[in-house]
Amino acid sequence: MTEINYNAEPLLHVENLKQHFRINRKFTTKAVDGISFDIWAGETYGLVGESGSGKSTTGRALIRLYNPTSGKIIFDGHDISGNLSSADEKFLRQNMQMIFQDPMACLNPRKKVSEIIAQGLEINHLYKDKEDLEQKVLAIIDKVGLSKEHATRYPAQFSGGQRQRIGIARALVTNPKLVIADEAISALDVSIQAQVVNLMKDLQDELGTTYLFIAHDLSMVKYISDRIGVMHLGYIVETGTTDEIFTNPIHPYTISLLSAIPHPNPVLEKKRVSITYDKAAEGVDYSKGVNHAITKTHSVLATDEEFEKWTRKAEMAHEAGKLNY
């Protein structure tokens, strides 16, 4: 494992990012409504939360598939939040890549695997000559555990796990600093998920790649992430190291999320009931909350009263030895 230097400048700094979608004159969806977080080089930051909470929108805003409504995104010293200069655009395209949930949807079915992978190098002119291009493509194909013979095949001729490897190869071929994996393994078999996650970890060890790992499978997020952000309704309600989130969750949404993870132990699982969180009933208004720090790495979005109430509750649960996620 590479050591992460949390005293260094973060690779990605996000400050009060908002991404709103105007549906019509009267109605706007506030998909992301003012989130702030940092990701340091070499780490994996997991983003979890319910469907529609704004995880994908966050990823897409970062890689600038959208024009953010407001807020600041600093990526490796480059401000990529406003209109992009051509130099920043080039830097972004080369150094930030995305792996999607459905590899089939983003792999051109009429192109050979080698052509799909070469694209990133071609667009960014990251090769000397044809031979160099070919070499680089074959090297990454090998790295993701596919063979030379696969290079000339078409995406439809692969299994789900193999296709996801192609998606990873496509994303990694430009040697990006940050890879956004949006539900990259959700659609795969358990055994194939394990292959892909192991591959992502190996590549991180070898190349020092940083990941933003978006998923709703919390056991996998726990396994792969160094730190986790919990999203709900367009806000990051809690963030902390994986250990902090799992052993000392403060926000009631985080607690309900953790309590809902099904464990593969049938006798216990049959008896367990998840804890529900009713935001309206508790009278929580996220726009009124501010980030309260618990430790240097752990913080919760709350008003002062909420913060006091929730930390007290968490302490009591701890004393009662009730935390068991």
Place this chain on the structure above:
Amino acid sequence: MEKFKRNKEDRVLSIRDLNISFETAGGVVKAIRGVRMDLFKGETIAIVGESGSGKSVTVKTIMGIMAANGKIESGTINYTFTNEKGERETVDMTKLSQKEIRYRFNGKHIAMVFQDPMTSLDPTMTIGKQITEGMMLHLHLTREEANQRAIKLLTDVGIENPEKRFKQYPHQLSGGMRQRVVIAIALACDPDILICDEPTTALDVTIQAKILELIKKIQQEKELSVIYITHDLGVVAKVADYVDVMYAGRIIEKGNINEVFYDPRHPYTWGLLASMPDTDTNSKRLFAIPGTPPNLLEEIVGDAFAPRNPFALAIDYKAEPPMFNVGGQHRVASWLCDPRAPKIDPPEQLQERLIRMRAETGMSVVNEKEGA
């Protein structure tokens, strides 16, 4: 339901010796090879297994859904239900046309939630119309009654503002919401059997928990039988009474949930259980089953899992293993269960987890089996 007790007269579905193949440009794909499965009143069976192992094809066949290039080579699917006259009746679904099944059983007796929600929603019809249509037809409800029931169902599956959603079209909903609508439609007509094919993969855990708890509640009230396909073994642990593990078109291990989860015997099941991180996984690497599943275009000789099985015996490459009875309700198609086979333990990582899991529950699996 009393735990792990089955009475013959409560059997609702009985699949025997099912063989299905597909005609393709590359040859004949033998997708289902001798599947046998029983489903009883009020219970939940989970089908797990590798992608492409035949889970969806099996359950679709129950509903009479078959691709044009597919063919039932042999086998029966007997479904027992109470007919309009109030008598118990058994029909072989493989003998009925797709049209007949759709007309007589679809939605009312057997309901299915598909892997991809968009395929089961009509993009030109409002959500409300799609839920109420079947209720008015099958349950003979008035429009007003049906509307009320639909709103209640939408609330139950966790959709906020159900009145507003009622009037919307499928494309105006997020993926997770659409999936919940499909589940609401499936539950609308009080079916006897609910078949769910990866129903919650698009959902987050809190909504998933809510839906699983809802299905469980309905099950207790109405003796609904459920077949559940999922690759989330935590979900299996939560909902299933029985588990069938499929590999390359066969069921290779089956039993009640405790037998399969605390005492797995087939090396594929070992790999499957070991490759999942439980929240206590600390090791740096996940266990991954090496290799890829077999090509079903080719004749499979011996145990289909042998090439990926580090514990394979010489006989695994020559003869297909029969289903060994390893006690209780537990059956395993692996030569390792032959009395003459050498004794081989699961991989160490899995063994540790199994021991920990049993300790957490304070139970002894061995005793339970002897008592069964």
